[in-house]
Amino acid sequence: MRLDKYICDASELTRKQAKQILKSGEITLNGQVVKNAATQVKEGDQVKWLDDEITLIGPRYIMLHKPMDMICSNIDEVYPSVLNLLDIEKKAELHIAGRLDADTTGLVLITNDGQWSHRITSPKHTCQKTYRVWLETAIDQTAVNQLEQGVLLHGEKQVTKPATVRVIEDKVILLTISEGKYHQVKRMLAATGNKVTYLHREQIGSVVLDAELEEGEWRYLTQDEIASF
Structure with missing residues (x-):
C-alpha cells in the first residue's frame, strides 16, 4: 500500500x-x-x-443501545443519526446491519464489514430478531396463532414467515421474526387487529443487547458474538 x-x-x-x-x-x-508518498508500506x-x-x-463490530428519536442512517435527517453516539475515528466508513425506526429502541449492530452485515440482513440467511412489543389491547390466543402461522400484511401478496410468540403480559409479548420487511412488527400486529404502542429490539441472532448498556451507550462485540454470524 502506498x-x-x-x-x-x-x-x-x-490525501492532500x-x-x-x-x-x-x-x-x-x-x-x-520518508517524504515520498509513493513509498510502499509492507506488512509488519x-x-x-x-x-x-x-x-x-x-x-469493527459494535453493539449499540439505540434511544428513541434517532435514526439508523449515516447522515442526520429529521432526527440525528445513531453514529453521532460513537466517539471513534472513521465513522463515515461504518454502516448499520439491520435498522430500527426512529420510534423504536434497542439493539443495533454497526460495522465496516460488508460481508458480515450481509449475513445479518440478507433474506436468504433468515437471521432471527427478537422484539419486546407493547400493545394497545390485550393479545388473545387467536392472534398468537395467526402470528405463529404467518399473517398477510397490507399491500403484500404472501404471508409472513412463521414467527415465535411469547406472551409476557396481556399487552406485552416477545416476538421473534426471521424477515425484515418495512415496519414488519407493527404491520404484523395490525394484521391481527392490534396496535403496537412501543417497540424494543432485544436480540439479533444469538447476540443479546447487553443489560449494562444504557440507552445511547455502546461497546465492541466479543469474538464469540462476531463469530456467531
Whole structure:
C-alpha cells in the first residue's frame, strides 16, 4: 500500500494533508524519515507520525443501545443519526446491519464489514430478531396463532414467515421474526387487529443487547458474538 494511502486509512487526514505532513518530514517508516508518498508500506512495517505510531483501522463490530428519536442512517435527517453516539475515528466508513425506526429502541449492530452485515440482513440467511412489543389491547390466543402461522400484511401478496410468540403480559409479548420487511412488527400486529404502542429490539441472532448498556451507550462485540454470524 502506498504510504499516503496508509496514512489516510489510518487517520482522518485527506490525501492532500497526508502529502503535506510527508513533505514536512513528520512521518517515519521503520525509524527513517520518508517524504515520498509513493513509498510502499509492507506488512509488519511501523509508521509513526511525530513519534506516535499510526495503524490501519481493521474490521469493527459494535453493539449499540439505540434511544428513541434517532435514526439508523449515516447522515442526520429529521432526527440525528445513531453514529453521532460513537466517539471513534472513521465513522463515515461504518454502516448499520439491520435498522430500527426512529420510534423504536434497542439493539443495533454497526460495522465496516460488508460481508458480515450481509449475513445479518440478507433474506436468504433468515437471521432471527427478537422484539419486546407493547400493545394497545390485550393479545388473545387467536392472534398468537395467526402470528405463529404467518399473517398477510397490507399491500403484500404472501404471508409472513412463521414467527415465535411469547406472551409476557396481556399487552406485552416477545416476538421473534426471521424477515425484515418495512415496519414488519407493527404491520404484523395490525394484521391481527392490534396496535403496537412501543417497540424494543432485544436480540439479533444469538447476540443479546447487553443489560449494562444504557440507552445511547455502546461497546465492541466479543469474538464469540462476531463469530456467531
